[in-house]
Amino acid sequence: MRNRNDDIANAMELLARLPGLGPRSAQRIVLHLLRRRESLLQPLAQALAALEQSVKRCGECGNYDTTDPCHICGDAKRQQEVICVVKDVADLWALERAGVHRGLYHVTGGLLSPIDGIAPDDLDIAKLLERVRALGVREVIIALDATVEGQTTAHYIAEALHGQEVAVSHLAQGVPVGGELEYLDDGTIAAAFRARGRMGE
């Protein structure tokens, strides 16, 4: 853009490449930052530099952390014999928020997808198998998306674990908490109907 200096244009161009942002919102953000130089711009520049320098992938599970192994893999109080398989770190965080899993994780980094060129080798299943053996894992909980890719990947992982002395489980499908039947898709209603349980259990 004419008459706009390079530092501004550069910051704007990079911000526009963030998910959910475009040229308009990037411009708004740059002006917002320039008006809050000390309270926001400077801390944010430093925070992103720190992020880049200190945060790495955990060599064990694929989580992001400042330490490798990450604080989950390094926490002796967590169950070493239960591994939960998730697609990415956002899903790992979602499970940690829910606070139901006390074991370890394996982050696949994606789902099998011939269209996107994601093949079994990309999911680091060898590392999962190695840890299952080394840690004496007794349960692998597959917590992948309830989509075609998620379920294909889940089946692939279950197959790969076949022959190990380990139980393989998956998340239950059904009506989401707070969900209204009227607005649910047929697949969810059918799954919830089939997997119905006795009242009071």
Place this chain on the structure above:
Amino acid sequence: MRNRNDDIANAMELLARLPGLGPRSAQRIVLHLLRRRESLLQPLAQALAALEQSVKRCGECGNYDTTDPCHICGDAKRQQEVICVVKDVADLWALERAGVHRGLYHVTGGLLSPIDGIAPDDLDIAKLLERVRALGVREVIIALDATVEGQTTAHYIAEALHGQEVAVSHLAQGVPVGGELEYLDDGTIAAAFRARGRMGE
């Protein structure tokens, strides 16, 4: 959030304070950045640091630039005797994009608003008057929002310029280019009707 390291949490918290973003989109952005460490995270951290260090307000007009006076005020080829008054730098950029104004600018930094505590002294009108005299300005074009605050501010500035040998003009109001009458508000239709011009002119 539990089990998420400080550098990640800090970056996320700061990103969530940007306009249009919240905790969810900030989390998505952090993961997006960590996956594109060299192509996006590092350049963005550097770009924001450069923005903070090099970009300042122009002491003449209030524009943002790496130089003071800014490249517009310092451009001898621009008309020194026409000043366009805008609310903020986003509006200055919008006018530059339109490419219709060949003169200088005065950025008020806001609009008069008793509710938000923005008083005449906050708009740097003294500086505008000083430049009108020093540069021998013959026209001040007031390009403020067509809102109550914008028009109140426009009238205030016109009053302040009263007694100077300078023409004060404002942007025309009417149907926006590409606008369909059916979807325009009554005020715009009335303004366009009143300010109607002869066909072919």
